[in-house]
Amino acid sequence: MSKSWVSLWGSEQVCVHDDYQKTADWLLSQTKHRPQVAIICGSGLGMLADALKCQDAFHYTDIPGFPQSTVQGHAGRLVFGELKGKTCVCMQGRFHMYEGHSLCKTTFPVRVFKLLGVETLIVTNAAGSLADGLKPGDIMIIKDHVNFPGLGGFNPLNGPNDDKFGPRFPAMSACYNPGLRCLAMDIAKQQGVAELVQEGVYAAVGGPNFETIAEAKLMHRLGVDAVGMSTAPEVVVAVHCGLRVFGISLITNKVVKSYEDRECVNHEGVLEVSKLRSHTLQQLVSELVSRMDVNNNTAV
């Protein structure tokens, strides 16, 4: 049973090993698939799951212990299947803090994936660009992140540490696997989309409002290339429990950084750009899954 504990910010819910194990056991009893790779689909990117063959799909509402998706563009289905010779599990819809989920619920699936036997986590998201060289439709391979909620004390690892998952003080200096980043760049070249792809730093904010101009200027000055409202908490939990991580941001809009700029971002526009690039992203992720080594966490 999940427990409450009192943090700097008030009472918080933490999940215990049993909570994750119950969900994992239920899933293992419902499907014959034994996934090696997990993929979390960002806003409007749920079609990444369409490439899976021999699918077993479950609505989040039917999975014991699973949180529910409330955001448009996040269907709320967990899809198991085969992708180019690898067994995958794909989240069509993720959980965000701004939906009212506790951090342990926001990141709940990551530890369930670990218990299912997953070794590699691919995270995708929609993000706004701060770097001048990134425009809507571009793809940013995440080389590092700034976890703003985490820096402020909202960390999914808060609370008693579960040594079965990982250490109390995990290093975060190599979150995004260099071999997979390099492989993804090579694939982009081979697929003729290299001009759309570059590496950059993602910053997670709490949302749900988009950034003020002062916030955008601040992040730009700090070296952030793209900003979104997810991913970093999931990655912190994944690295803590020893998963290899690869991350991609689809740039859906430019973040307004000037008071003279009259542009205004909205979620519908974010989903539209996601849809436009969904095929390119699917090709890139499929080929990456196909070519990655799944039996050795230290290699590509």
Ligand SMILES: O=P(O)(O)O[C@@H]1C[C@H](O)[C@@H](CO)O1
């Ligand atoms: O789940 P992701 O990070 O892709 O979703 C982004 C951030 C907000 O949830 C939403 C804003 O349009 O898209």
